[in-house]
Amino acid sequence: MSLRERKKEQTREALSWAALHLAVERGIENVRVEDIAAAAGVSARTFNNYFTSKFEAIYWRALARSEAAAVAVRERPAGEPLWDAVIAAVVEQYTAEGESRAPEGWQAGVRAMMQAPEMTGEYLKLSRRTEREMAVAVADRTGTDLDKDLYPHLVAAAVAAAVYVATDRWMQSEPPVPPMASLIEDGLRQIAAGLPAPR
Amino acid sequence: MSLRERKKEQTREALSWAALHLAVERGIENVRVEDIAAAAGVSARTFNNYFTSKFEAIYWRALARSEAAAVAVRERPAGEPLWDAVIAAVVEQYTAEGESRAPEGWQAGVRAMMQAPEMTGEYLKLSRRTEREMAVAVADRTGTDLDKDLYPHLVAAAVAAAVYVATDRWMQSEPPVPPMASLIEDGLRQIAAGLPAPR
DNA sequence: ACGTAAAATTACGGACCACGCAAATTTAGC
DNA sequence: GCTAAATTTGCGTGGTCCGTAATTTTACGT
Numbered sequence: 521m522s523l524r525e526r527k528k529e530q531t532r533e534a535l536s537w538a539a540l541h542l543a544v545e546r547g548i549e550n551v552r553v554e555d556i557a558a559a560a561g562v563s564a565r566t567f568n569n570y571f572t573s574k575f576e577a578i579y580w581r582a583l584a585r586s587e588a589a590a591v592a593v594r595e596r597p598a599g600e601p602l603w604d605a606v607i608a609a610v611v612e613q614y615t616a617e618g619e620s621r622a623p624e625g626w627q628a629g630v631r632a633m634m635q636a637p638e639m640t641g642e643y644l645k646l647s648r649r650t651e652r653e654m655a656v657a658v659a660d661r662t663g664t665d666l667d668k669d670l671y672p673h674l675v676a677a678a679v680a681a682a683v684y685v686a687t688d689r690w691m692q693s694e695p696p697v698p699p700m701a702s703l704i705e706d707g708l709r710q711i712a713a714g715l716p717a718p719r
Numbered sequence: 720m721s722l723r724e725r726k727k728e729q730t731r732e733a734l735s736w737a738a739l740h741l742a743v744e745r746g747i748e749n750v751r752v753e754d755i756a757a758a759a760g761v762s763a764r765t766f767n768n769y770f771t772s773k774f775e776a777i778y779w780r781a782l783a784r785s786e787a788a789a790v791a792v793r794e795r796p797a798g799e800p801l802w803d804a805v806i807a808a809v810v811e812q813y814t815a816e817g818e819s820r821a822p823e824g825w826q827a828g829v830r831a832m833m834q835a836p837e838m839t840g841e842y843l844k845l846s847r848r849t850e851r852e853m854a855v856a857v858a859d860r861t862g863t864d865l866d867k868d869l870y871p872h873l874v875a876a877a878v879a880a881a882v883y884v885a886t887d888r889w890m891q892s893e894p895p896v897p898p899m900a901s902l903i904e905d906g907l908r909q910i911a912a913g914l915p916a917p918r
Numbered sequence: 919a920c921g922t923a924a925a926a927t928t929a930c931g932g933a934c935c936a937c938g939c940a941a942a943t944t945t946a947g948c
Numbered sequence: 949g950c951t952a953a954a955t956t957t958g959c960g961t962g963g964t965c966c967g968t969a970a971t972t973t974t975a976c977g978t
Binding site for chain 2: 933936946
């Protein structure tokens with residue numbers, strides 16, 4: 521990777537972290553694009569070269585994780601049943617992370633920030649774009665057709681929904697907070713079982 | 720209903736129709752809030768008293784339909800299995816409508832408009848708010864707990880996902896266009912079956 | 919080390935949005 | 949007809965996002 525490409529990645533990371541930190545610190549309503557740009561050491565115009573909104577900057581890491589999940593589905597063993605592959609691939613993204621290394625209070629801060637009304641729906645809006653990656657991976661594994669079949673899109677949308685609901689639950693949990701990976705796995709398994717009404 | 724309440728509803732309807740019409744006519748990127756307000760015969764400030772964005776105005780009818788679906792779930796026979804109730808309630812909203820009475824070219828225009836990149840994710844963002852209604856209805860019917868159980872939220876999110884995917888497919892269909900209700904029912908049935916990989 | 923080209927950053931201006939506030943208007947109720 | 953409540957509207961403001969062009973940085977060849 522060239523110096524220029526490395527610097528671009530570094531800028532993107534810096535902007536994303538600055539967005540997240542400032543939002544947790546001050547609340548999303550007190551964070552302006554200009555603040556994020558200043559914290560990252562670039563101009564506001566540069567911020568908009570990288571992200572179309574502060575929400576996109578905040579969620580960039582989560583969105584990258586969704587992309588990585590789709591890639592991981594493709595890389596699962598070829599004969600593996602679809603849902604086993606999907607669940608393993610998705611859960612993997614939420615397990616190999618240094619959650620326990622986050623500063624004290626960080627997770628509580630993130631949870632509080634994500635509850636702000638301004639955040640409602642923003643993740644879903646942005647995740648629409650990464651859903652297609654998952655649909656492509658599912659279509660490849662199941663031999664279904666993206667243009668003719670609902671199936672791959674349904675799986676992708678249902679997976680995104682399960683991840684969303686589980687992370688929303690995680691955000692609203694009181695201590696002791698269950699691991700996000702467990703919640704996500706639970707959600708995906710319920711989907712794969714056809715969401716039977718509990719007894 | 721008082722005159723005042725009737726006038727408020729009429730204003731909301733007028734604004735929503737104006738938004739949808741102008742977006743179909745000119746493309747969303749050529750429609751300003753001021754244009755919508757003028758077409759509805761009110762000020763731009765009044766527009767923002769009713770809607771927080773032009774997307775909310777455009778999708779208002781669809782969002783109202785989601786709300787109506789949640790209400791309809793509550794009204795299904797008490798002993799009816801959950802998914803039968805949900806599918807019937809949701810599909811009902813997309814059947815009792817005068818699709819065939821729309822002007823020639825209208826459906827094609829709506830489809831084209833919804834494909835615009837600016838629209839991506841906007842419906843999902845807004846639908847987040849109505850999902851809770853469906854979750855409440857599901858919790859009531861299944862005796863699950865909104866604060867403790869993932870289940871009602873998973874069902875609500877999965878239903879919203881199925882509706883979204885089906886309407887997206889409908890929008891992208893070449894003539895002869897299948898009825899939206901059929902696509903939605905198909906999607907919901909696949910979800911209720913656990914999205915098994917097709918053979 | 920230097921010169922040129924390509925890419926990225928930045929400054930600037932402009933269009934647009936969304937909201938708070940208060941004045942004006944309309945509706946409700948007696 | 950009068951008063952109160954609700955709604956509409958005008959105005960101002962803060963903020964966002966983009967297009968454009970100038971400036972700076974990096975890449976590459978010599």
